[in-house]
Amino acid sequence: MQNNNSALDAADTAQRHKETNLRRLLNPASIAVVGASADPSKAGSQALRSLNGFPGRVVAVHPRESVIQGRHCYPTFADILEPVDLAILAIPAQHCIQAARDAAASGVGGIFIISGGFGESGAAGARLQEELADICRASGMRLLGPNTSGFINPQKQCVASFVPGVDQLPKGRIAVIAQSGGVNLSIAFQIQRLREGISLAVGLGNAVDVEAADVLSMLASDPNTTAIALHLEGVPQGRKLFEVLSTVTRLKPVVALVAGRSDIGEFAVSHTGNLMGSYQRTASALTQAGAVVVDSTEELAQAASILAHRRLPPKARNGFALVTGQAGPGLLIIDGLKTAGLDVPELASATIEKVQSLLPPMTFVKNPVDTGRPGPGFTQVLSAVAADDRIDAVFVYALHEPAVLDPSAAISPAVNREKKPVIFGTLGTQEDLQPVLEQLVRAGIPAVLGPERLVLAGKVLDADSRGQWRLKKSSFTSPIAGDTATLANTLNEDQAKAFIASYGIRTPQRKFCIGKNEAIEAFKALTKPVVVKIAADDVPHKTEVGGVFLGIQDLQSLSSALAAIERIPTKTPGQFLVEEMAPLGVELIVGAVNDSSWGPCVVIGLGGVLAEAVSDSSVRLAPISELDAADMLEGLRGKKLLDGFRNLPVCDRSAIADVAVKIGQILIDHPEIAEIEINPLRVNAEGAVALDALVVLKNQQETTS
């Protein structure tokens, strides 16, 4: 017991040591550069030059030189007497191992390796990379990279990068964590163009030691950071990222961009050595953890800059209003918001009356409010709209017309009184707009250029608010009771159904029969009509071999069905499943899979070949709550089919949700299961019944694949 405690204490201390070293790496007081050079085209030369503005101590490590770029050189780490927080290694891969060992031995907090030639380049590089990981594990020293352009910490005036211009990135409240150094800088430069600043911008590269979850964790308590922009290229330890992200998004907004919608695996491996994994699983997991997933670096920068200003509180659905001086752009904005599925509620009648009293007759005022060319009443109109209880955030669009509208003067009263986000969209010539935008920054009013950026603002504010709401509301009931004994052997259909039934999932009345006589007895005992299926251990796809006979009403049909099944070749002949027919309904597929990175994932899809062909399914990490499951159903493109479409019955959505929750629980209780699938789950207004069930164990998967 005591031993155990001290082991735990040791692990805890090691973890705290690693966290401290990560802070030293990314907020250094002293830096050493290895591989500094006088040749300006060399990364090492630029890396040293980039530190010119750094107020802390900078030294170089060089075997022969004594001074480079005016910095004192030491022959080895051991010769540096003062502690070094960060060592930048601008040397070829093969020399990095010894340098890392030396740094660790000298108590360096963390190193950052610029060069490639590691895991992304083949087996020899992967071995070098493994050696680096070993050094970090043993010493607690942290490693950023290898194979990255580094990081910028404008708060500490620390530019640990070899790319010029990054020292001009302004200090601000957005943190960037990118898999790729190049993407890190691409995002940071775009944030600058949006008149926002950076609190920290990190390119992880091969992420041998420091990975996204570590930096996220650190930033959760960083007072300088109010929003985080995250870029991922494949996530080796998904479950860890999910857990960290779920905590961080409760505290501050995270926007995420994930590469890998299409098949880019070969090039991706050549880049960081990461496998891309499933885009759908990654994007779904990040959303489930409360992040806002976007489609481009442009959207990432814009979304982070909107959320860095202010996020909406947790809410299931937010109401958005638009006040616009030009109807045409207004139409594009409303069209975009509605196409994205956002609420643009009609204003309350009191608001409409108030607004009507302020504007000329015949103006459209229900929402949007189309003021026409802004007049003196614009400020009051805006305040009235912002005061409406149905409205959580207000967008304003007006072209630059200083003679009729001063945006910050017009918007500030509404913001100050109603405490709701008001975001201004505009356009004009670059020269004309510059002072207006600067004034808006000073007034604390976020501004975007062009109508569609307001649509993006709506999507992002709403997604972040809904994400927080889901995290708050998702409650997990006490573990569902079920058969938790470890499964060792393949389950046939009857056994698989009994297994899921133990978790409370409905299955049809049925009888597993050996020999025709048992089948005839079963037929007599069950409610007609029945379905008769082959029950062979070696025939997983029963329909495709003609082993399923539906609607058996009489003994004659039963007997021909049994005869037909007996003709199908199998190692276990003469086994039948006789089962009552389920009532008609809509068919879904509910399953779960144990992903190597994300762990147990629940999948809900509509049944049928078209749903399969268009990949109409929703994924969440298990455990899922009823709320998550309901959200998954909302995510199906063909969700109309659940609500009485054409001649189909209205489906009991909570029954589907209940099955999905239980399927998730099964995978958590049974790590030996690789995959489980109910296909089809037959659903109508009375509930959901599993018509077939398949359980694949990990050991099975390994032997068959």
Next chain:
Amino acid sequence: MQNNNSALDAADTAQRHKETNLRRLLNPASIAVVGASADPSKAGSQALRSLNGFPGRVVAVHPRESVIQGRHCYPTFADILEPVDLAILAIPAQHCIQAARDAAASGVGGIFIISGGFGESGAAGARLQEELADICRASGMRLLGPNTSGFINPQKQCVASFVPGVDQLPKGRIAVIAQSGGVNLSIAFQIQRLREGISLAVGLGNAVDVEAADVLSMLASDPNTTAIALHLEGVPQGRKLFEVLSTVTRLKPVVALVAGRSDIGEFAVSHTGNLMGSYQRTASALTQAGAVVVDSTEELAQAASILAHRRLPPKARNGFALVTGQAGPGLLIIDGLKTAGLDVPELASATIEKVQSLLPPMTFVKNPVDTGRPGPGFTQVLSAVAADDRIDAVFVYALHEPAVLDPSAAISPAVNREKKPVIFGTLGTQEDLQPVLEQLVRAGIPAVLGPERLVLAGKVLDADSRGQWRLKKSSFTSPIAGDTATLANTLNEDQAKAFIASYGIRTPQRKFCIGKNEAIEAFKALTKPVVVKIAADDVPHKTEVGGVFLGIQDLQSLSSALAAIERIPTKTPGQFLVEEMAPLGVELIVGAVNDSSWGPCVVIGLGGVLAEAVSDSSVRLAPISELDAADMLEGLRGKKLLDGFRNLPVCDRSAIADVAVKIGQILIDHPEIAEIEINPLRVNAEGAVALDALVVLKNQQETTS
């Protein structure tokens, strides 16, 4: 005959007169402003001020003043002795009619009306608008608006607008035609921000007289315009626009943005009085006419600026290559291109060898070429890639690093030798990049900011090239022979099938039977199994009333089917259709509808409720070619189902295309048809059979709705 000719001549002369007057309106030598004012917040005051840079003659029309803003005032149009090309009316709606009459009487080329209060504001305004249209029709004078912020013609230094700053829009090669004045300016300002210029930017407003097709037509021969950005909010005369656009896109690229994805009808009507129509039909028709349809004003501006530089020649599929200095952004670019379905072919082996010889080992060079931090070989790498026959356009991405890469020096050799488009994507601080971007403009190399803009460039270049290719390749065979006699009466299923069969569409062997005896005779004569259906004139939805019996093999089943059908209430009892069962296959819906704006449109969709629920269908204007039909099938999200998915047969795509072509021809031959639908069309490797057909005549539609 002579009368006819002279009537034609007169119409021709009137048309030429109108075209001349449109040119006078948009390229004026002299301008009169009505409603000029000294109050700077008034549109009329700003409108006059905006003309300060106009080199031609500017006068004001005012009943009392003699000079406003230093311009000479005339009391009426009649008092102005010199010809006036353009009159700007900055006066309230109710005064516009008289002013328009006076202008027309004085031979003004065209007028532009700023104010609203016309068709968008209700019945009274609609009457005023109709009066304006009458004046234009009678006189040939043109009218821009009403209800718009006007136009800018930088070529003529003519700023006919009341929005400040627009006089600073630089002269250039992109024309903007927007439904809305506010969108017109929003697009124009975004083009300026992309370092491009404007040849003409027009906001159409209510488009009572001058509409998009007129301006497109004029711009087709405008030497200053190399690309056109088009914004639409609902198209009242779609077929006319389609015809004009199909001609213009052969000469220069057109990029289009259409409002109305979601239901924004009420607000839209309040804006311009236009009904929005079907977004799908509008977007499909524009694409079919060779335009590139995009999703936002940002994309519109960026796409136009890329195409204004250079378009790719007509081609079915283009190959794109990427040379990147940073792998991470490269991954995002390749991911985006592939997700958009574009070709990123592996480079030819000779190219790969050449590139490998120029770069360090272990670099990814198949496509993309990941050079790593650019080195001296970058220019040669790029030239080698551009020389590859598989590649039609090359993208380059590199962060701003002047020490290692001079973009215009690196790119120019490849551009000059290979004559293929090379587009550069980059990022850096605003200040650092400015000179580089200016240098690239001078070198004639288009540059974009950020990885995803290169993806957009790929989509746009490819869509424009494919659009040209389709217009070139779409050949229409001589009219298909069929029953062209005008249909006067409702067709029952048998008649509808006979009608489509006259156009060569396959239908099952069948017999329309009156009374049970005829049905029994038909059963005996046809190949078994058969299907028996109710054939009542007043029962269009046969399945839903239980009026369809499949798989009838014997007389006993036949007789119970007939008995069941006889129990269904109808005005025409005792009528049956007995039909041979078609072989199994995939079911589609092929139909055509006569749209009030676009005319005959062909629709292809997959069968089944899910396809309906997710609206998985393709639309084209008839007539369509086999190529168009093949393209429609490619546009179905569930297209996998046609190619042997799961247990489904491989479908004969050309048989589906043939049916679609013929259905289109039917609607052209029969203007009396409102709608025709084959549902389902059963398809397998042997061909396509129409299992049901429905013809709705216009007179029927009117009486039933």
